[in-house]
Amino acid sequence: MKKYLHAFLFILPSLVYLSSCSSELPELKVPQSSQKQLLSFKFLDFNPVADGDIDTSTRKVKVRVPVGTKVTALIPTLTVSSQATSFPQSLVAQNFTKPVTYMVTAADCTKRAFEVTVEVALTTDPEITGIETISAKTTDSFFIYGKNLTRTGAITKFFLTSKLTGKTYDLSNVSLTTTQAKVQIPHDVPVGLYSITVDVNGRQVKYRTLDLKITGIGTQIIIDRMTVLAYIRGQDLIITGNNIKATKVQIRFQPQLGSTTQLKDAVLNAEGTEIKYKIETTFPAPYRWTLTVLLDGVSYALPDLVTITAK
Template structure:
């Protein structure tokens, strides 16, 4: 065959007669069974004319150089009839880049036959300093050659030379796509021990905090792979209800995460506190040292008690088998506030207990209310200031008082004196003054016969 195909051109042949093949003459047949060998034959003709063509280049030449045929519109992909002469003429001067493949890393390739440009997108993180392109074209040659590494950090110009020696310059540009990563990889709250559990499939984050944690003002620390997160890391949030965080990637795509904070169960839910003064009563006492009984307090190691709701001035104390607290010696109801703290540093809710304090009256006593001269008389008192002094006053039968007598009380606030009666007969009375408090007792009467 003459590759210059200067012979005659035959167009629109119509065969008027049909045969059944028995005569060996030409026959008329239609359908894809007839179209396929004609198209295949033209493809073979194109390859015979230009051996370096790829399948894509042959397909491009056959399809683009076909003739429009209205009878084929809607019946075939192109609505065209093949044109062998047009295809070969096209290939003679063709210098198109069909496609450029960057060693299987191309995300997309856009070939512009008008501007003679090729724009290629590659994944984020791809290095462009030494990329090997595979270039499919329909010319006779291309320079730089296909398969030779190039630095695509800037555009590279390729020149395609056609069979007829005409040339066409092409500009190939490679763009690295923006990072699509938009994950939350770590999530923590304040200095709390537990980090969030991230479910990447469900895009949820669950984080548990100890009982007593105030969730209305927690500051999260967030690590992401994206460009930004909103609300931002380090900004206090109210986690009473789930909070949505949205991560934005460098390519502006987004991913939302729902963060849920769960407060642990109250370890002091069944805790109980009661006073015990040894008399069996937990609501009234006349003692200044009283025991505290605890139950249901788990692994608590400390407690704090105060008469102030804000516990001002109070200190944490170790819990012992027998824990005693000091009660003010003041008549009336006294309200106490109590909290516990366990080994994990978790504090309980505030317990309130009310105790009725009864101040013991100072009591004077004589061993006999009627005595004779020469008898031994014992005079005693209790409920005075401990380890202190009491001043005793004794009346005279005819009026007035003898010189006062001072006695020392015991560690329980009691005293006792005894003497042989040598006073004249008559009615007597005596009383005492607590030297520490200044309180005076009632007068106690007795008679000497």
């Protein structure tokens, strides 16, 4: 028995050595995991925790840290796939003044690189501090509360991101101030759990405290953004939506410069999903217009500028 034990102890170091990722060694015929995902990347020293957004398709990670943070020696906590390893390792301080590449190696020795970028927040950055509800239906409206949600000359966008698929959906701005926004959920958002993000001129901040749960299909009127923003006299201008109901439908054209406001009757289809106006050959052109849909006198403003030319 001792003879066999000594023999096993003699060959054990060799087996361990052969299991390394060196390409110069013969392969062991033992199935190994190929999983090499970066599952989470966080800085736990902040309150709230600075949690990284991991894009698995581009393998890029973005982490926002508070105003004034020095990023020359931040200590991240990261998790990777079971049996995988990372370099640099978790809990090792790094200088994040430039993007840092983390290499995740699977048990089968295959590798995947993730680029981590740390962004220091500005005092003017938007911030979401709360939401009116955590459960809603499509076409429902609700309030988002925060700081710096808009400023002069800025373009503010809110959007939902599916926690399951990663797909994003724009939230329509119904009303907006620096501290609160009333938004409407699109009619085509599937049931599920979503995170909320605000983007003010490219500075994006995700709300991390609560998620929004879409529970079903709502019945509120919704007017979509327009997909075509340039028209010629004589063409059909089409505005799509959902649950649109009205006896009288009109479109108000407000000129950006140089002309007078135009109020035109429009036609609603039977399904309540499309408003159509045939642009008259005498319509003032060329001008750019902001549009407002009037449904029995109730206004629904569209966010985009539309250009109408003579030909």
